[in-house]
Amino acid sequence: MTTTTLQISSFYMFIKLVLDTLLAIVSLIIFGPLMLIVALMIVLDSKGPSLYRQQRIGQFGKEFTILKFRSMRTDAPNISTAEMEKLAEKPFTRLGPMLRKTSIDELPQLLNILRGEMSFIGPRPALPSQTDVNTAREEAGVHQVRPGLTGLAQIMGRDELDCETKVGYDTEYCRNMSLGYDIKIFFQTFIAVFTARGIK
Numbered sequence: 001m002t003t004t005t006l007q008i009s010s011f012y013m014f015i016k017l018v019l020d021t022l023l024a025i026v027s028l029i030i031f032g033p034l035m036l037i038v039a040l041m042i043v044l045d046s047k048g049p050s051l052y053r054q055q056r057i058g059q060f061g062k063e064f065t066i067l068k069f070r071s072m073r074t075d076a077p078n079i080s081t082a083e084m085e086k087l088a089e090k091p092f093t094r095l096g097p098m099l100r101k102t103s104i105d106e107l108p109q110l111l112n113i114l115r116g117e118m119s120f121i122g123p124r125p126a127l128p129s130q131t132d133v134n135t136a137r138e139e140a141g142v143h144q145v146r147p148g149l150t151g152l153a154q155i156m157g158r159d160e161l162d163c164e165t166k167v168g169y170d171t172e173y174c175r176n177m178s179l180g181y182d183i184k185i186f187f188q189t190f191i192a193v194f195t196a197r198g199i200k
Contacts (some may be wrong), residue, residue: 003138003139008144008145014175015179016182017116018191019120019179020119021116023113024120025155026080027110028110028111028114030128031107031110034104035107038104039100041095042069042093045093045094045095046070046094048073048080050070051068052067052070052071053067053106054066054068054127056125056126056127056147056200057128058117058118058130058147059117059143059146060143063135064117064125066109066112066117066118066125068105068106068120069095070093070105070110071092071097072091073091073092073093092135103193105200106149107180108148109151117149118147118148118149119146119150120148120182121151122147122149122151123142123147123148123153123170124143124144124148124150125147130163133163133166136163137167137170140170142174145177150186151185152172152173153170153173155185155189156169
């Protein structure tokens with residue numbers, strides 16, 4: 001397997017890390033009260049913890065534990081949303097669809113960003129079981145960057161996109177990374193969230 005080596009400015013990556021850290025701290029202060037309320041609502045709504053922990057593939061292909069608000073029952077299979085669609089499974093809690101539609105379930109990933117495991121903007125981290133996605137990303141050099149809370153694929157379709165298209169957008173982003181590009185994706189994410197684009 002041949003892996004593409006991306007040419008990424010070390011200065012850009014440093015500034016990106018600093019901005020990610022500062023923005024994560026500010027966001028946790030702003031959204032902290034909301035996160036506490038959501039955590040309590042989840043516990044009252046269904047049996048189980050408020051947070052959902054799952055292994056994902058991060059920078060350099062290393063696994064890390066991603067944090068999300070639990071939107072599914074505790075007996076839900078540990079597979080991707082796309083795989084659940086194929087199996088016609090939707091084991092959501094009563095609050096689950098609302099949390100996913102508004103992307104509130106992703107807020108705990110601010111802690112992943114603060115720990116340096118993720119960035120605000122980057123390719124969404126895949127499950128270890130998604131070997132087709134991970135292999136394609138490895139070959140394209142996508143794993144050389146930190147995964148993101150949101151990214152180009154998310155504003156272009158999210159769950160509606162097939163594996164090849166997602167990796168194509170991931171590759172396009174990684175080859176054109178810049179602060180200007182990050183800012184553009186950041187603000188377009190709000191439009192995608194508001195319209196619930198690509199969420200099943």
